[in-house]
Ligand SMILES: NC(=O)C1=CN([C@@H]2O[C@H](COP(=O)(O)OP(=O)(O)OC[C@H]3O[C@@H](n4cnc5c(N)ncnc54)[C@H](O)[C@@H]3O)[C@@H](O)[C@H]2O)C=CC1
Ligand SMILES: CC(=O)C(=O)O
């Protein structure tokens with residue numbers, strides 16, 4: 606298979622779909638890999654390293670999209686990239702389609718086979734290709750929150766850990782999954798007073814086992830959210846309903862009654878955000894203020910630590926990339942029910958229910974969709 610790796614084009618996005626080590630693995634299986642010139646240079650993966658791993662360096666994304674059988678990326682394709690996709694071509698990347706009708710429409714129109722990292726599952730019910738970036742974003746959320754709590758950054762002027770004689774800051778984490786747990790680890794490490802809310806009792810039990818009495822866990826009701834948000838210096842939004850748009854848990858009314866200079870970090874912004882006042886921001890301009898509350902809503906937080914993130918992401922995505930390349934997408938997807946959960950769009954059909962439901966498309970069962978498109982089969986097998 607010919608595998609293409611274009612350079613990422615979102616604002617300050619320096620991650621890349623494949624590391625040189627991953628290229629070497631794929632080439633070892635007999636595949637060809639083409640990588641866009643300077644695709645990884647910013648994070649120390651030079652063109653020379655890619656060539657030594659067996660890749661060919663290509664000047665433009667147009668050449669890569671025109672020839673590759675499978676495109677491996679990090680972030681959702683931007684409109685120009687969507688327009689270059691074609692029927693039978695495989696796209697393997699984050700998509701986050703539920704809050705993004707425009708991208709969904711373009712991917713449906715492209716006829717391509719689009720596999721979203723964030724909806725691939727594992728046999729324990731986890732999201733193995735989202736988890737590494739959630740670990741990064743969870744850890745970063747507290748680092749960024751602490752930074753923006755500084756007075757010169759627009760914050761309240763509060764040190765997370767306090768000092769002897771001054772109480773630590775109150776950190777509220779809504780959603781105690783991978784992001785929430787990693788946020789809690791950082792916040793605790795910095796000495797903050799941490800509360801985690803979740804809707805899942807089994808998850809709250811696990812959190813209690815992980816952290817013991819060091820964090821407060823509470824069932825996530827509107828009452829609990831309001832009570833803790835009004836006391837909080839930092840709120841981290843970390844909920845997920847897989848594939849679906851995030852529920853709006855922190856209302857404008859509550860935000861308007863929070864401490865002036867408090868910081869809210871909406872990590873769930875890539876699924877539309879879980880605060881009513883959230884809108885996606887970039888690394889270049891990460892924050893804005895609503896009712897005196899500093900909002901940090903960067904939709905590609907791990908891009909800020911792109912070298913760590915690229916390596917962590919590849920540890921998780923490589924085995925599936927190898928399966929897709931070795932078996933062909935159709936067989937790889939049909940052989941592995943967990944990978945099949947990643948199929949969001951195929952040959953013009955929306956094959957992920959939560960996306961179809963929220964955006965008003967007919968949901969086509971992914972197995973059926975793969976069998977249906979006889980003409981695409983030849984091209985992707
Ligand atoms: N902005 C960025 O750069 C990044 C964003 N993310 C996003 O962060 C979000 C969280 O991801 P993960 O932690 O991996 O998901 P996860 O599935 O591990 O955890 C989500 C948690 O939210 C809980 N939850 C659901 N509804 C809730 C409610 N009403 N109240 C409280 N808790 C509720 C679930 O029970 C679960 O424990 C996702 O939207 C993910 O896409 C992840 C990485 C980077
Ligand atoms: C998960 C995601 O959106 C990111 O890593 O940018």
Ligand SMILES: [Mg+2]
Pocket residue numbers: 681701705
């Ligand atoms: Mg998007």
